[in-house]
Amino acid sequence: MASRLQLGGDNTVLLRVTHSNIKSFSSEVRFDLEMSVEDLKEKLWKKCGTSVDSMLLVLYDDAGSKICNISDSARPLGFYSPLNGYHIKVIDLDPSSVSSGGWLEDTSLVEKYTISEEAYNKRDSNFRKFKEKMLSQNATADENKLPENYLEDLCKNIKAGDRCEVESGEKRGVVKYVGKVENGAPGFWVGIQLDEPLGKHDGMVKGKRYFECPPRHGIFLRPDKVKVGDYPERDPFDEEEI
Structure with a gap:
């Protein structure tokens, strides 16, 4: 790993990341080869939502052939010799994961948040009150230009x-x-x-x-x-x- 990094003059690699449950998720991310697999999982967790404990990482080459599982959390990413254009697939092992069943892709499956008209109006700050305030300020500015005998x-x-x-x-x-x-x-x-x-x-x-x-x-x-x-x-x- 060390000689490869020195020869390349760069200690980063550009990898494509996909997810087992989120079919539409595909992202090209540049990673530091010296970062630990544990840190790699933390970074991927923030991108796709799969918890570190439920995450299995599989490395594929640029032709789509599986190379190995990235399984040792204590080792650096460079230990697995990924190259630019390679592909990491995040496998979510949690059967009750929020990403399973299309919940993060099909918005029709998500219960929409609603608020009653009364509760909305009781809020100290909402868009309607902001709009009314702006309209009132504009109307006041216009009305102040009116003559005293208006209408x-x-x-x-x-x-x-x-x-x-x-x-x-x-x-x-x-x-x-x-x-x-x-x-x-x-x-x-x-x-x-x-x-x-x-x-x-x-x-x-x-x-x-x-x-x-x-x-x-x-x-x-x-x-x-x-x-x-x-x-x-x-x-x-x-x-x-x-």
Whole structure:
């Protein structure tokens, strides 16, 4: 081994690695010929998941003929005289291995992780909240450029006491306030008491009360999202059941 390393001027070898259970696994890896077989197995374990204790290594030449089992963990890899282009096959001897039966290749065999909508929303950080935050920041940046009389003309036909329907979800309610909102985006807003507890507050926003209503019945919307007219409260018993 020593003379071969000296003549070659290199103490590494490029080998192809395959796995007995993972048919799609094939990787060319450069190994140090002086590394122990034990260290070799540790490195292969990190690549293919077969534990060191359950691993049998078989060395093949570049023509596919078996040369030997790499079995002595205390010896260096160079003891087995592998050459560039040779092939090491990892044999997984564990019948209950996670790699057996195609579990690491056929994703249809893997139980998919699911999370309920409630549990997802309770997480302090999730993609939905991040997206909403970014959209809110962008919207705030855009709204800060709006004039102070933004949408004022649309408020001419909206007054407190009007029945209304809001664009989002066709929720209904009664107009309680029309005007500007302190510490809010520039322009005009419509404060609404919804018929159902689908709002965000009780008419108080950022410490200032604009109108009175039950908790979670209050909401502020831009006037272009509000339609006033004959919108009586819906009778839940009139809804068709399936």
